[in-house]
Amino acid sequence: MESKEAVKTEDSIRSSSFFDQFSVVGMFEFGEKSSSSLGFMELLGIPDFNPSIFDILQASTTPYVEPTRSTSEVLMMNNQPTTPNSSSISSESSVAPNDEQSRVVVVDEEDEESIKTKKQLLKPKKTSQKKREREPRFAFMTKSEVDHLEDGYRWRKYGQKAVKNSPFPRGYYRCTTVTCNVKKRVERSFSDPTIVVTTYEGKHTHPSPLVHRPTAISTSTSAAFIPARPGFSAPSANANTNTAFALSLCRCHHHHPSQFISNNNLPPPHLNCGYLSNYLNPTSTSTNASVLLHGRRFCNPASSALLADHGLLQDIVPSSLVTKHD
């Protein structure tokens, strides 16, 4: 164990952050940017992420309703091009079976919450008991073989329930930090078993233990998911989990490395800002694990500086590859 810990440098720990595992090919939001969506970005370690990433995309997206979910929970999914003119960022159907690059769609559930709140106002409570307040929630869909995706935080599973009309159970997790009451639900899509739906609720009141407290994770379960990376000798403790790590907040397809972005992955050409980077684990079994890294681009220089400050960029991307993009 000691030898493993020895190679868990701060860099490698940082590399296990959320973005290193998921390819965020699209972020979507109903209407205007909400505070909750920014909270989600904060959750992901980009507290001041340039809000312009929430460019209007809804016109090119198709609402997707999970059959097993309550009717009030609507997932926006950009990869089900039911409309001919859809300029969706990616097409799920085009994904090769062995393409383990995760695809994530962020869903803002604030609308749902506001609707519920309105309902409560119109309909008097049956009891005097105070209704349990709910934190803003975000759901996103990830194409992944593993249910519980490592996101840099430590989670304790506190429940599991069978989901109606679905063969896949839903897991309930709580952040292990005592002062933090962030929860997340993890379930596999019934309609597409390759898709994992993760719903976060609340905002972390603390930094990611994997990012800011590298020594603290040496005995944590999360450490088992730290991916092996070029330059680090530690093998991936979970090859299935870490077959592909990618970060791609795409808004400008002509900046994308062509070898990484298939035609089906291209974001709408009119989206003229953003960046993309990809990181694949070459030690994994994935046939796609061949490319180390491609440059990132940032629409807003402040965002670039911010990420650098958070160590999310500079530890992964050589400075020569970081390009400010105005």
Add this chain to the structure above:
DNA sequence: CGTATTTGACCCGCGC
């Protein structure tokens, strides 16, 4: 032995 997970019971909100 300490910690994490499992799982049945329980609570609560909602629709009928």
Add this chain to the structure above:
DNA sequence: GCGCGGGTCAAATACG
């Protein structure tokens, strides 16, 4: 009021 389903609790169990 009742049943259903989602969410949570907590004792039992597993694991390192």
